[in-house]
Amino acid sequence: MFDSLSEKFTLMVRNLSGRGRITPANVRQAMEDIRSALLEADVHYQVVEDFTQRVMEKATGTQVLASLEPGQQIVKIVFDELVALMGPVDSSIFFVDPPPTIIMMCGLQGSGKTTTCGKLALYLKSKGKNPLLVAADTQRPAAIDQLVTLGQQVDVPVYKQDGQADPIPICRNAVAFARQNGRDVVILDTAGRLHIDDALMEQLSDIAGATKPHQIFLVVDAMVGQDAVNSARAFNQKLELDGIILTKFDSDTRGGAALSVKAITGKPIKFLGVGEKLQMLEEFHPDRIAQRILGMGDILTLVEKAQSQFDQAQTEKMQEKLANATFTLDDFLEQMRSMRKMGPMKQLLGMLPGLGSALKDIQLPEEELDRAEAIIQSMSRKERENPDIVDSSRRRRIARGCGLQTEDVSRLVKGFSAARDMARKMSGLSMGSKMKMAQAMSTMSPESLSAMGHLGSAGPALRPSRLSPEQKRKMRDRRRRGR
Amino acid sequence: MAFDFLKKAISTGVDKLRGGLSRTRHAFLGSLKSILSGRKLDEELLEDLRKRLILADLGVAATNSITSDLRQAWHAGKIDSGDQVLEFLKSEMKSYWPQESRTLHFATAGPTVILVTGINGAGKTTSIAKLGQYLKAQNKTVMVAACDTFRAAAVEQLTIWASRIGVDIVKHQMGSDPAAVAYDACEAVVARHIDVLIVDTAGRLHTQDHLMRELEKIRRVIHKKIPDAPHEVLLVLDATTGQNAIRQAEEFKKAVQLTGIFLAKLDGTAKGGIVVAIRHQLDLPVKFIGIGEKPEDIAPFSPDDFVEAIFAQTENPG
Ligand SMILES: Nc1nc2c(ncn2[C@@H]2O[C@H](COP(=O)(O)OP(=O)(O)OP(=O)(O)O)[C@@H](O)[C@H]2O)c(=O)[nH]1
Ligand SMILES: Nc1nc2c(ncn2[C@@H]2O[C@H](COP(=O)(O)OP(=O)(O)OP(=O)(O)O)[C@@H](O)[C@H]2O)c(=O)[nH]1
Ligand SMILES: [Mg+2]
Ligand SMILES: [Mg+2]
Numbered sequence: 001m002f003d004s005l006s007e008k009f010t011l012m013v014r015n016l017s018g019r020g021r022i023t024p025a026n027v028r029q030a031m032e033d034i035r036s037a038l039l040e041a042d043v044h045y046q047v048v049e050d051f052t053q054r055v056m057e058k059a060t061g062t063q064v065l066a067s068l069e070p071g072q073q074i075v076k077i078v079f080d081e082l083v084a085l086m087g088p089v090d091s092s093i094f095f096v097d098p099p100p101t102i103i104m105m106c107g108l109q110g111s112g113k114t115t116t117c118g119k120l121a122l123y124l125k126s127k128g129k130n131p132l133l134v135a136a137d138t139q140r141p142a143a144i145d146q147l148v149t150l151g152q153q154v155d156v157p158v159y160k161q162d163g164q165a166d167p168i169p170i171c172r173n174a175v176a177f178a179r180q181n182g183r184d185v186v187i188l189d190t191a192g193r194l195h196i197d198d199a200l201m202e203q204l205s206d207i208a209g210a211t212k213p214h215q216i217f218l219v220v221d222a223m224v225g226q227d228a229v230n231s232a233r234a235f236n237q238k239l240e241l242d243g244i245i246l247t248k249f250d251s252d253t254r255g256g257a258a259l260s261v262k263a264i265t266g267k268p269i270k271f272l273g274v275g276e277k278l279q280m281l282e283e284f285h286p287d288r289i290a291q292r293i294l295g296m297g298d299i300l301t302l303v304e305k306a307q308s309q310f311d312q313a314q315t316e317k318m319q320e321k322l323a324n325a326t327f328t329l330d331d332f333l334e335q336m337r338s339m340r341k342m343g344p345m346k347q348l349l350g351m352l353p354g355l356g357s358a359l360k361d362i363q364l365p366e367e368e369l370d371r372a373e374a375i376i377q378s379m380s381r382k383e384r385e386n387p388d389i390v391d392s393s394r395r396r397r398i399a400r401g402c403g404l405q406t407e408d409v410s411r412l413v414k415g416f417s418a419a420r421d422m423a424r425k426m427s428g429l430s431m432g433s434k435m436k437m438a439q440a441m442s443t444m445s446p447e448s449l450s451a452m453g454h455l456g457s458a459g460p461a462l463r464p465s466r467l468s469p470e471q472k473r474k475m476r477d478r479r480r481r482g483r
Numbered sequence: 484m485a486f487d488f489l490k491k492a493i494s495t496g497v498d499k500l501r502g503g504l505s506r507t508r509h510a511f512l513g514s515l516k517s518i519l520s521g522r523k524l525d526e527e528l529l530e531d532l533r534k535r536l537i538l539a540d541l542g543v544a545a546t547n548s549i550t551s552d553l554r555q556a557w558h559a560g561k562i563d564s565g566d567q568v569l570e571f572l573k574s575e576m577k578s579y580w581p582q583e584s585r586t587l588h589f590a591t592a593g594p595t596v597i598l599v600t601g602i603n604g605a606g607k608t609t610s611i612a613k614l615g616q617y618l619k620a621q622n623k624t625v626m627v628a629a630c631d632t633f634r635a636a637a638v639e640q641l642t643i644w645a646s647r648i649g650v651d652i653v654k655h656q657m658g659s660d661p662a663a664v665a666y667d668a669c670e671a672v673v674a675r676h677i678d679v680l681i682v683d684t685a686g687r688l689h690t691q692d693h694l695m696r697e698l699e700k701i702r703r704v705i706h707k708k709i710p711d712a713p714h715e716v717l718l719v720l721d722a723t724t725g726q727n728a729i730r731q732a733e734e735f736k737k738a739v740q741l742t743g744i745f746l747a748k749l750d751g752t753a754k755g756g757i758v759v760a761i762r763h764q765l766d767l768p769v770k771f772i773g774i775g776e777k778p779e780d781i782a783p784f785s786p787d788d789f790v791e792a793i794f795a796q797t798e799n800p801g
Pocket of ligand 1: 107110115140
């Protein structure tokens with residue numbers, strides 16, 4: 001019932017392309033589709049109205065009407081407009097001299113403030129700073145313990161005052177403490193509060209008054225719906241925010257809140273939280289989020305993530321192999337393992353353009369990756385390098401070796417070949433061809449999509465086989481319990 | 484919907500919601516009037532309604548389906564004023580969520596187990612304190628199990644709540660197997676003839692397959708120890724959540740067979756309208772609402788109040 005934006009959008013582009021030329025009438029229909037698509041992505045009602053209005057004006061201009069590729073044109077207009085609305089990029093944190101630079105976090109309950117304080121501390125440490133975390137949430141049970149634990153994890157001291165219920169003296173004293181102890185950045189973790197809670201909002205501005213923070217960040221859950229603008233507006237009015245941090249972006253939310261919050265406060269989105277672990281903080285890139293809101297995949301993030309895991313040389317090696325078709329099952333295994341270190345496979349594949357919606361119903365459970373691994377491990381070196389030589393007698397041997405069926409082996413080999421071809425096509429992807437890519441992928445045949453499934457796993461096809469308890473145990477051992 | 488509860492609280496002079504009052508005064512007490520009252524039904528009002536439903540996070544599909552129901556009833560001459568629209572929607576919502584589906588199910592004999600799940604920061608642990616207090620007030624003995632062994636200070640948080648509401652807690656060390664905690668807790672409630680066990684779990688995104696499997700395992704262990712259990716599997720949903728809540732409900736339902744929703748954080752300006760779409764698509768009832776951060780800030784879900792709140796005039800322009 002609730003088509004995702006990407007599906008709608010793809011359909012829309014196809015409709016437009018079919019007609020060859022945009023008329024004001026079919027733009028209007030397209031805009032209706034975009035409007036509901038944006039609403040389904042949780043962009044605020046009014047923001048959607050304004051947005052479609054603007055796009056409508058641009059799209060019905062002569063330039064577009066005269067265009068030969070109206071589908072492309074309108075994608076570009078929508079995309080550019082989204083990027084413009086969410087930009088400009090500004091992930092910087094500025095530091096004052098003399099130190100300490102004071103950073104204050106605020107936001108609704110459970111949005112991720114305390115966790116983000118830990119993440120920022122780690123981030124700042126990596127930039128050579130000496131941060132101090134301040135436990136100014138005296139409300140939530142065990143909030144101080146939580147921050148202390150996170151502080152230990154990143155090896156950053158935490159300033160706290162047990163028994164002090166008023167956060168204002170805590171923050172004031174913390175700043176003095178930082179000054180005396182050479183901590184050059186102070187990060188204030190405040191209690192979660194509702195924007196309509198007058199007393200607690202007043203307390204927040206009192207903390208700000210007492211400590212004069214150099215930067216105040218609003219921490220917002222990326223899954224938030226229409227209410228995002230109400231809270232963001234209220235916090236911004238009370239505090240003069242300097243930026244927004246969107247958390248839980250590792251979910252499959254379309255993230256329309258990014259658009260709403262930016263539109264209503266005019267403040268830059270500084271960072272994205274993409275996991276519970278403290279290194280999972282990313283800088284904000286409007287073009288990527290625009291793609292995500294539009295369901296065009298997040299290929300840049302994927303590449304960047306991959307690069308932080310592989311070293312540069314290895315990445316180049318892989319790319320070369322992909323391009324020259326010398327990519328082997330060994331490489332596949334290696335890549336699979338590195339990818340699994342990065343996070344759930346589905347999430348990673350979901351970042352590829354056009355795959356998000358296709359993957360919705362494809363299961364990529366870790367167990368099947370384990371099977372693929374088991375099969376590859378039962379292959380000889382030669383077979384891994386050139387899976388094409390795997391004939392029926394080799395299949396039988398491999399199947400025996402890993403305790404699976406011969407069909408499983410042949411499916412893996414076939415899936416791998418298809419995936420290799422696909423991967424080769426994608427390896428040459430340039431920035432400029434992203435749009436075309438998104439379109440091409442959206443019209444991909446079900447077979448090649450399932451081959452993409454095989455890229456990450458032996459695919460759903462392998463499901464019927466049974467695993468012996470012994471194998472299961474082994475696989476469990478192999479599988480690290482990562483978050 | 485919190486305001487009916489609040490009105491009662493005021494009239495009976497019960498002051499325990501004082502904190503809640505100051506923050507909800509804006510939203511509710513100042514203007515309990517609905518935007519619908521005293522208006523005649525026409526296309527303009529329908530369009531206004533549509534906007535309200537979208538702003539309440541019902542989503543495009545549920546909104547379209549409700550407005551088309553309304554238009555039909557209007558054209559059929561069944562309704563023709565704003566007040567009738569309210570009544571129409573109330574009865575529609577009541578048929579969505581019949582009373583019996585909104586009440587907690589208890590074991591016919593032996594302990595009842597309530598498994599509490601949801602994504603990160605939704606309000607699980609706090610809602611457990613509320614449920615514990617609520618059940619204690621009904622003269623039931625309650626125990627809680629600290630199966631969030633992952634998040635920093637999660638065990639400490641539940642420990643503090645347990646002692647504040649006066650119930651026992653079963654806990655292990657941080658980082659230990661949550662299913663093992665559930666196992667021990669089940670043994671403890673059986674041995675000690677406790678009425679209700681409420682199991683806290685770590686926040687997890689519905690997209691994290693391995694964590695969803697961990698949750699399934701907790702459920703399996705509970706079921707093995709106590710055959711009918713868990714009797715309730717609740718998804719705690721943050722009322723501010725947008726359309727992604729459907730995906731959450733879908734995945735959690737698939738993994739652990741949810742029996743209902745605890746809609747937390749309804750004391751803000753968010754309306755939690757996504758539960759209508761969830762009801763449409765997944766047939767999951769809302770059982771409780773959370774309306775504050777204290778153990779007493781809980782109320783059974785009321786479809787009437789829910790409808791009223793969606794169209795309540797607020798000072799915070801939407
Ligand atoms: N998946 C995911 N979880 C996150 C992220 N950021 C925070 N969390 C989790 O969200 C939950 C709430 O985070 P907290 O840091 O406690 O939130 P808070 O805003 O400090 O909460 P209050 O202090 O109670 O208002 C925890 O379970 C965190 O681990 C993120 O980027 N991704
Ligand atoms: N205003 C309001 N705040 C609430 C409500 N329920 C919970 N909270 C607050 O939301 C924040 C998160 O609540 P928790 O109970 O820790 O949430 P959780 O789901 O257990 O979080 P994780 O275990 O980290 O995933 C806390 O600050 C709570 O006080 C509610 O009904 N209203
Ligand atoms: Mg906190
Ligand atoms: Mg919790």
